[in-house]
């Protein structure tokens with residue numbers, strides 16, 4: 001398990017937003033749904049698309065891939081709708097001193 005790395009200041013991820021970040025060459029999608037902040041791998045497991053370019057549904061707790069509409073839970077990374085079959089990786093986060101930290 002590696003060290004904690006700063007993802008962004010907390011005010012860079014307001015409630016209701018999903019944003020893509022690149023940290024150490026790794027593309028991540030961070031979501032703030034109002035109940036918390038969640039981070040998953042940004043690349044869809046079905047094809048070459050960034051989940052942060054798709055749709056974010058806080059009621060269903062999913063990200064929808066912009067290419068074929070596959071759904072992924074941003075809470076546990078699990079696939080939630082075709083054609084998504086494999087989960088996306090999730091990353092632990094913590095908030096400290098006004099910064100969102102992620103464990104890569």
Ligand code: FES
Nearest residue numbers: 044047065068070
């Ligand atoms: S590339 Fe994401 S569902 Fe196909």
